[in-house]
Amino acid sequence: MSKIQKAACIGGGVIGGAWAARFVLAGIDTTIFDPHPEAERIIGEVMANAERAYEMLTMAPLPPKGKLTYAASLEEAVAGADWIQESVPERVDLKRGVITQIDAAADPQALIGSSTSGILPTDLQRDMKHPERMFVAHPYNPVYLLPLAELVGGEKTSRAVLEDAKAKLAPIGMKGVILNKEIEGFVGDRLLEALWREALWLINDDICDTETLDDVIRYSFGMRWAQMGLFETYRIAGGEAGMRHFLAQFGPCLAWPWTKLTDVVDLNDELVDKIAGQSDAQSGARGIRDLERIRDQNLVGIMQALKAGDAGRGWGAGKLLSEFEQHLWSAAPAPAAADVTKPIKLADFRVHPSWVDYNGHMTEYRYSQCFADSSDALLRLIGVDMDYVSAGHSYYTVENHVRLLDECKLGDALYVELQLLPSDGKKLHSFFWLRRAADNAVVATCEHLMLHVSTAEGKTVPPLPEILAKLEPLIAGHASLPVPGGAGRHVGQKR
């Protein structure tokens, strides 16, 4: 798989800082150049929010973080980098100058992506010596969570470079989409600008305030767009007759005066004051980093919900997250051979804000999630991976008994240990302890039973020999350990 070896970010504001976070969290050493006097503080805060978001996003093993270095010059930043991402302010003269400077200083093979929201790549690559390796990689805020980058080539960009860029984005969890032709604003911002222009008219004309407008989006079509976009959504809106009926019914409205798209509202002082005032009333009680954290937690929730979409196969950004996680698991070092003379440590967790409920402690189903993730870790340990599952075999959980013994507070580090109980492998009987890392106290236990199945035949069958070869020594080793207190217990109630 084509991979970025070393990245450079030129410009470390809202977008450049978040690109840096995306690279670093994917294990890529990254050098950043931004002359802003507070660049390190700002990027540090973005990085902290990004790390917090990733801890909520996935249990898959992220690689060790890449090293983040602050360079004193653009030339120092791009030295040795094979992906350079320009994210300086949206001015064609400034961007062209910076990209030309990058071109002169960088390895001629290095890819150069611009974060521009709408400037044509042909205009940006005009003065370059090696323009074939320059393209637009237009991301969406926050870059460390939203996976899309629109890849747009200019007149001198090589198609192979766009394909290479797309391939290099996949292992960092991003989806590159290559546009057929360059156009101002690309696809995303053409759509967003149309909406934005309408929104400004609606505020200007006192049809509603900013909060009402946001409510209209987030309680309705905003949720649709996260999962099906525009065309698939409208196909469904056409009912059984589908898209043709939808076009016939709503096509004529396009010519009615529903929108003001051809006019641009005058952003005079009065309108700016009105919008800023309404926005302050709507959201001013919270700081930007706080709002970012709320946004990130919601985005993580949406992506995780989409991961379960389409009957567990994953849908849209959730399917991409699933594929990213599979990549992380396959790239992770193989687990060390287990010491069978003691319980096996399987997985680490941390109690995130989204895991805490109205009682101020870790909510019930997160205990079960820790155990479910640990039983997946057990399966990986004995060689039950996605290839094994795709080939028609798996383990299904048929019974478990969870005991919650202590509270877990926000931020607590937790880990799970496993003891295998006597079983033949067709049955896989295990006992888990969830412990708090700070004092090793047991905060919960789970006794768990899985059955090995042939998914094609829909019945239990013995595991394949290569699985048994790994499982049997573990079961035999653990047979000499004391039976865990609580094993075999039913739900207890004093009478």
Ligand SMILES: NC(=O)C1=CN([C@@H]2O[C@H](COP(=O)(O)OP(=O)(O)OC[C@H]3O[C@@H](n4cnc5c(N)ncnc54)[C@H](O)[C@@H]3O)[C@@H](O)[C@H]2O)C=CC1
């Ligand atoms: N903010 C957003 O929502 C999005 C922005 N973009 C694009 O990303 C680019 C950057 O935008 P933001 O990050 O929002 O702007 P920003 O204003 O937050 O950051 C720009 C940064 O560039 C730095 N800078 C200025 N001149 C520089 C130079 N010569 N060399 C290195 N650094 C320099 C500034 O100090 C500043 O930190 C723009 O092209 C914008 O269109 C793309 C997607 C979304």
Ligand SMILES: C[N+](C)(C)CC(=O)CC(=O)[O-]
């Ligand atoms: C406002 N904007 C044009 C900079 C927005 C983008 O380019 C993409 C986004 O994140 O909405």
